[in-house]
Amino acid sequence: xxNVEQSPQSLHVQEGDSTNFTCSFPSSNFYxxxxxxxxxxxxxxxxxxxxxxxxEKKKGRISATLNTKEGYxxxxxxxxxxxxxxxxxxxxxxxxxxxxxxxxGTRLQVQP
Amino acid sequence: xxGVSQDPRHKITKRGQNVTFRCDPISEHNRLYWYRQTLGQGxxxxxxxxxxxxxxxxxxxxxxxxxxxPKGSFSTLEIQRTEQGDxxxxxxxxxxxxxxxxxxxxxxxxxxLVL
Numbered sequence: 001x002x003n004v005e006q007s008p009q010s011l012h013v014q015e016g017d018s019t020n021f022t023c024s025f026p027s028s029n030f031y032x033x034x035x036x037x038x039x040x041x042x043x044x045x046x047x048x049x050x051x052x053x054x055x056e057k058k059k060g061r062i063s064a065t066l067n068t069k070e071g072y073x074x075x076x077x078x079x080x081x082x083x084x085x086x087x088x089x090x091x092x093x094x095x096x097x098x099x100x101x102x103x104x105g106t107r108l109q110v111q112p
Numbered sequence: 113x114x115g116v117s118q119d120p121r122h123k124i125t126k127r128g129q130n131v132t133f134r135c136d137p138i139s140e141h142n143r144l145y146w147y148r149q150t151l152g153q154g155x156x157x158x159x160x161x162x163x164x165x166x167x168x169x170x171x172x173x174x175x176x177x178x179x180x181x182p183k184g185s186f187s188t189l190e191i192q193r194t195e196q197g198d199x200x201x202x203x204x205x206x207x208x209x210x211x212x213x214x215x216x217x218x219x220x221x222x223x224x225l226v227l
Contacts, residue, residue, distance in 0.1 A: 004154075006154075032213065032214075034215070034216075036218075041220070042220060043115065043116065043217075043218045043219055043220045043221070044155075044203070044218040045218075046215045046216070046217065046218075049213045049214070049215055051213060089154055089155075091154070091155075093214075097168070098143065098145070098160055098167075098168070098207075098214075099145070099157035099160060099168060099170070100145075100147075100155075100157065100216060101157070102147075102154030102155045102156070103154050104152065104153055104154050105154055
């Protein structure tokens with residue numbers, strides 16, 4: 001059973017603050033690491049898929065890095081805005097399986 | 113909108129009743145997944161189809177749960193004799209073959225409450 005852990009569980013920041021979250025996972029059998037953003041009453045939205053050690057991806061003010069050797073990924077949000085308020089989920093796919101194993105998520109609230 | 117759709121969005125039922133949920137994937141996607149999410153947890157995998165074939169089932173999928181994907185298009189998830197512990201958000205996702213970077217696209221979910 002894979003164990004994907006996210007920290008912190010929740011985060012309250014002020015508009016304009018930069019923030020980052022951590023996703024930890026077992027490095028054996030790694031295939032890909034996914035980040036999703038899930039706003040209340042909406043569909044989880046795919047942000048990034050990363051497969052290679054040292055990968056860095058960016059989408060607007062959001063970026064992510066991946067370290068497969070030590071088993072972690074960071075998600076950064078630069079200059080948080082109220083519309084960034086959501087739950088951020090990371091998910092692991094391992095070799096041989098299509099199913100994703102999710103962490104419990106980091107709930108971000110950005111105060112105006 | 114050409115995303116994944118799910119119906120209904122909300123379902124309230126009494127313990128012991130049967131419920132069925134529907135998922136319509138993105139039209140060109142050949143893979144379809146069901147996940148379940150309970151409060152404070154991330155989504156947990158239930159089952160996966162490639163076209164009409166059900167290729168993997170989680171141990172979470174008890175005998176009361178059955179999923180189908182006739183003709184490899186939409187899918188249904190049925191829960192028989194519902195229990196209060198079945199209360200959760202049921203999410204559907206679809207994907208297509210994209211090599212190493214396959215992305216699963218999720219629907220908005222069906223929130224089930226069993227009284």
